[in-house]
Amino acid sequence: MIFPNVLTIFTYISIPVLIFGEEVCYRNKLDNCDTKKMPAFRYLFYDVNPSEGFNLRRDVYMRMAVLAHKLKHSNDPILNSFLLVLPPWSHLMHWGYSEDPEQIPWSTFFDISSLQKFAPVIELHEYFSYLKNNKYTKSILDKVYILQHYEDMFESGNFVDKWSVEKCQKPPKLRFFHYTNITSNNVQCLSFHGPATKLSEVLKQDKSRTIMLEHAEVALHDMFGSQIYWQARRSMRFNFELRAIANEFRQLYLNSSDKDDNTYLAKDWKDDKPKRNAIGGPYLAVHLRRRDFLRGRPDDVPDLKRVAEQITEKLEELELSKVFVATDAPQKEYDELNSLLLPKYEIYKYTASKTVEKKYSAGGVAIVDQIICSYARYFIGTSESTFSFRIQEEREILGFPTKVTFNVLCKDKKKCKKPSLWKIVY
Ligand SMILES: Nc1nc2c(ncn2[C@@H]2O[C@H](COP(=O)(O)OP(=O)(O)O)[C@@H](O)[C@H]2O)c(=O)[nH]1
Ligand SMILES: [Mg+2]
Incomplete structure (x- = not known):
């Protein structure tokens, strides 16, 4: 606390x-x-x-x-x-x-x-x-x-x-x-x-x-x-230490760095310019919102089997082997998702040390998750989650093409809602 x-x-x-x-x-x-x-x-x-x-x-x-x-x-x-x-x-x-x-x-x-x-x-x-x-x-x-x-x-x-x-x-x-x-x-x-x-x-x-x-x-x-x-959105830069924790995780587990990923930001947000040339780290990131969303939005939230299918499909298409999952799901559900993926795919989740958790609370852990999702080559969020919206904005600031950002998990393949595209133009 x-x-x-x-x-x-x-x-x-x-x-x-x-x-x-x-x-x-x-x-x-x-x-x-x-x-x-x-x-x-x-x-x-x-x-x-x-x-x-x-x-x-x-x-x-x-x-x-x-x-x-x-x-x-x-x-x-x-x-x-x-x-x-x-x-x-x-x-x-x-x-x-x-x-x-x-x-x-x-x-x-x-x-x-x-x-x-x-x-x-x-x-x-x-x-x-x-x-x-x-x-x-x-x-x-x-x-x-x-x-x-x-x-x-x-x-x-x-x-x-x-x-x-x-x-x-x-x-x-x-x-x-x-x-x-x-x-x-x-x-x-x-x-x-x-x-x-x-x-x-x-x-x-x-x-x-x-x-x-x-x-x-x-x-x-x-x-x-x-x-x-x-301008208001860009000015909301995260605490530097949280950024450093996320960057270390990217480097250590996901082979991701700003140099290779072309995700440099100006030191001062006022010097940021809109761009579309970010590549992102060699991993897929998924924001999987569960808990109250399962009850509150049963028509939007897919079951874990369907989530695993969508992850597999995308990894194959992008020729990637790593997926980073940010989620509020209990460990049991995360383990279940892991067991539904083929062993050739590596699944990662950020777990904070006791010290980080004590210093930054659940909010800091959520921010580290958001940052790691922001730097991925491809992002899939959860429909209507403001947690996913903020990641999409961060990716707009980092300069990703919109098609690798505005994607959501689908409950049903046939009637999958496309998320709104809130593009950066300034
Ligand atoms: N660490 C972590 N926490 C999450 C994640 N998704 C949801 N949460 C937690 O659940 C809260 C979600 O509430 P909110 O920010 O209102 O987003 P929304 O309800 O998805 O629109 C966050 O503040 C986090 O505390 C996640 O992927 N990682
Ligand atoms: Mg909420």
């Missing part, structure tokens, strides 16, 4: 919500704060529906990052002073968390300086250390907007971009990020339809310094696949 020190301190301080005193900085009531120590920034916090997984959260980050990027470049001082506070990774359904909050910072998974070259982001613990330096132990956010869909939108088919403060459809939450010391006395529900950048209209009429957007997934992409979309 990963606890930045400052966070542990705050985790265990339990406080009633309504406290007036020196310890609390009501940031919209400046008489309560030491104004000389106040930075000129406004802070934009956000969070996502708790049941959403890692890879949809990454997608929501891109929408918020595009908003923060546009705010920063606005000429309006009310808008261009916002910092986007990254919500720690806590209690992700698939990560087998214990009862303790985890609050994993973004730097565990991503290179923060790469993110900051696109959007003005800070970690939540940095915001905390600012409070701590000023002897505040709790933060009462000036305003919280809980985003919700318009109730009648789907029935009426009226999808006009709009927003309005309305009655809450569900009882509002008053604790945020699994902390007991972040709350607010000013929570409103915001019915919203439109792209994330439309939220700037909300932020413009609200002069609060600290604003939280709950259920940020309600806001959509400005333009999926646009130039700014790909």
Whole structure:
């Protein structure tokens, strides 16, 4: 488990919500704060529906990052002073968390300086250390907007971009990020339809310094696949150590290196250019999503026999002998798949050491799996999995021809759905 020190301190301080005193900085009531120590920034916090997984959260980050990027470049001082506070990774359904909050910072998974070259982001613990330096132990956010869909939108088919403060459809939450010391006395529900950048209209009429957007997934992409979309996406470079772990695995087991595979990236993502000349390592990669997908999408997920057939077919066609399998399947299912492949084929799976698992959690292991899949000569994903979508994007950035990326496992050969092609053009 990963606890930045400052966070542990705050985790265990339990406080009633309504406290007036020196310890609390009501940031919209400046008489309560030491104004000389106040930075000129406004802070934009956000969070996502708790049941959403890692890879949809990454997608929501891109929408918020595009908003923060546009705010920063606005000429309006009310808008261009916002910092986007990254919500720690806590209690992700698939990560087998214990009862303790985890609050994993973004730097565990991503290179923060790469993110900051696109959007003005800070970690939540940095915001905390600012409070701590000023002897505040709790933060009462000036305003919280809980985003919700318009109730009648789907029935009426009226999808006009709009927003309005309305009655809450569900009882509002008053604790945020699994902390007991972040709350607010000013929570409103915001019915919203439109792209994330439309939220700037909300932020413009609200002069609060600290604003939280709950259920940020309600806001959509400005333009999926646009130039700014790909800038945001490129800026999400993984933590260097995770990249090094994946590269070592490629080298050691899959005979794969950037030099041979033609998969070099520029040191700074801003220098990346669209290309289509990546070759990839001499292996097939498959993302085999099981567990909840077996129950939730029974029409899309093939049985293991059918998976083995598709792997064999592709290995023969590509004249390859190695397949790398990234999967959330229990070991038993992986072993079964292995037994269904002819012995002349070598099957590989990344298993993290105890040290790596402890340091990076299930999220880091998933990222190493994603990276290894990204460098393969040919990739087959699982239909509708956001885990597979993020691999496809990574392969677009690395410069693979689209036909070796946009493929999915089929339940039934005759009516196999082709995945959407989200090509990089910028
Ligand atoms: N290590 C590893 N974890 C996986 C794999 N596929 C799924 N998972 C886990 O299951 C979660 C899947 O959730 P999510 O990111 O929401 O993707 P989606 O549900 O497939 O759209 C990931 O965050 C991982 O924790 C895989 O191939 N390797
Ligand atoms: Mg999911």
